[in-house]
Amino acid sequence: GAGVSQSPSNKVTEKGKDVELRCDPISGHTALYWYRQSLGQGLEFLIYFQGNSAPDKSGLPSDRFSAERTGGSVSTLTIQRTQQEDSAVYLCASSFPTSGIDTQYFGPGTRLTVL
Amino acid sequence: AQSVAQPEDQVNVAEGNPLTVKCTYSVSGNPYLFWYVQYPNRGLQFLLKYITGDNLVKGSYGFEAEFNKSQTSFHLKKPSALVSDSALYFCAVRDMNGATNKLIFGTGTLLAVQP
Numbered sequence: 001g002a003g004v005s006q007s008p009s010n011k012v013t014e015k016g017k018d019v020e021l022r023c024d025p026i027s028g029h030t031a032l033y034w035y036r037q038s039l040g041q042g043l044e045f046l047i048y049f050q051g052n053s054a055p056d057k058s059g060l061p062s063d064r065f066s067a068e069r070t071g072g073s074v075s076t077l078t079i080q081r082t083q084q085e086d087s088a089v090y091l092c093a094s095s096f097p098t099s100g101i102d103t104q105y106f107g108p109g110t111r112l113t114v115l
Numbered sequence: 116a117q118s119v120a121q122p123e124d125q126v127n128v129a130e131g132n133p134l135t136v137k138c139t140y141s142v143s144g145n146p147y148l149f150w151y152v153q154y155p156n157r158g159l160q161f162l163l164k165y166i167t168g169d170n171l172v173k174g175s176y177g178f179e180a181e182f183n184k185s186q187t188s189f190h191l192k193k194p195s196a197l198v199s200d201s202a203l204y205f206c207a208v209r210d211m212n213g214a215t216n217k218l219i220f221g222t223g224t225l226l227a228v229q230p
Contacts, residue, residue, distance in 0.1 A: 043220035056215045101166050106158040
């Protein structure tokens with residue numbers, strides 16, 4: 001079946017601009033995660049959505065970062081006033097929690113370059 | 116603090132030889148452990164996980180991992196390496212604090228299989 005999809009695959013932007021990254025999870029998966037992969041920080045958790053519960057935003061690095069999930073499916077990660085340190089690969093994952101121990105399936109990522 | 120360590124940045128092995136990619140963890144309580152593989156310009160692909168039960172876990176593409184509680188390790192193994200196994204491998208542990216299932220990743224190990 002279809003996996004997690006993300007768009008765009010690559011995004012080049014100028015410092016100070018806003019960007020939106022999109023994630024389409026696997027159909028039926030109720031949990032959705034955003035991670036960031038960068039050379040200096042490795043793979044780090046950003047935000048987590050589960051059903052209708054309030055999202056866990058504990059990993060967002062600054063208030064320039066926000067995310068929403070509409071209708072319990074598609075999610076958008078927004079970065080305002082981008083900085084060069086925001087350059088990274090942004091990975092989305094989804095899962096269907098069973099007994100609390102679920103497997104996360106990742107999308108191909110969006111490579112963001114801030115000039 | 117919970118953490119995962121992958122002590123080797125790179126592992127080199129000849130095709131046909133057995134391979135081991137090392138991972139150690141530090142968590143409170145029983146760990147839930149995962150291995151993922153990342154091919155160039157691709158997202159993470161799930162290989163296997165340990166939740167409970169048999170210490171030897173079998174996964175995709177002929178990989179297996181052995182959970183060792185006394186050594187707090189979860190090394191990834193394969194009896195006979197293929198050139199196509201060359202990729203970046205990540206070990207991860209589920210964050211046991213809080214209600215999310217977010218993953219804490221190691222820094223990754225680059226596996227290079229020479230023909």
